[in-house]
Amino acid sequence: DAxxxxxxxxxxxxxxxxxxxxxxxxxxHNSLFWYRQTMMRGLELLIxxxxxxxxxxxxxxxxxxxxxxPNASFSTLKIQPxxxxxxAVYFCASSFGAGSTEAFFGQGTRLTVV
Amino acid sequence: xDKVVQSPLSLVVHEGDTVTLNCSYEVTNFxxxxxxxxxxxxxxxxxxxxxxxxxxxxxxxxxILDKKELFSILNITATQTGDSAIYxxxxxxxxxxxxxxxxxxxxxxxxx
Numbered sequence: 001d002a003x004x005x006x007x008x009x010x011x012x013x014x015x016x017x018x019x020x021x022x023x024x025x026x027x028x029h030n031s032l033f034w035y036r037q038t039m040m041r042g043l044e045l046l047i048x049x050x051x052x053x054x055x056x057x058x059x060x061x062x063x064x065x066x067x068x069x070p071n072a073s074f075s076t077l078k079i080q081p082x083x084x085x086x087x088a089v090y091f092c093a094s095s096f097g098a099g100s101t102e103a104f105f106g107q108g109t110r111l112t113v114v
Numbered sequence: 115x116d117k118v119v120q121s122p123l124s125l126v127v128h129e130g131d132t133v134t135l136n137c138s139y140e141v142t143n144f145x146x147x148x149x150x151x152x153x154x155x156x157x158x159x160x161x162x163x164x165x166x167x168x169x170x171x172x173x174x175x176x177x178i179l180d181k182k183e184l185f186s187i188l189n190i191t192a193t194q195t196g197d198s199a200i201y202x203x204x205x206x207x208x209x210x211x212x213x214x215x216x217x218x219x220x221x222x223x224x225x226x
Contacts, residue, residue, distance in 0.1 A: 033213075033214065041218070042216060042217065042218030043219070044216075045216070093214075102162055103159075104159070105156035107156050108155060108156055
């Protein structure tokens, strides 16, 4: 298994532009998480899905952030319009089961908004 | 709101030292506590703890959970430079949908 796959690995964009981050979870996993990591705030949960349904999006910072999971093998996190303070590493993770298994992380997307 | 607090925030030790990393948590309905190691990229899984007092061990790393006092520790003995990383503690609780809440991590640097 290739693990959780994220793309792009790095993204540099200008303030005001739309950014779309992509994630392919491990096949068979039914939970998917989007996290954001910064030096100041650590690893923050933005949103998580179970069986493609958003369960908790209370961590999404603003309306500029949106996430979708159209099917079990694909999810996107979109920021529109992007701002410099959105610069961070965004991780996607997936897991399976009813609360007794670990989550596996992708390699992350390093976003820089200038 | 579920919460995880790790200490210390950072730590510098010499190769061969033993270190103890701390994780305290607040959770509505506890399910499990997880430890991850993060080097340059993605966090990688170390341990999952669900029961108090039962030590989990992997090589020089070990971890234990105290559900009464709501904390866990991660021990690393005979540290090596390859142990340098951020160690993350995460708590799963509150719902049955595997929501993981992470602490800010402990940044460990092992000097030669």
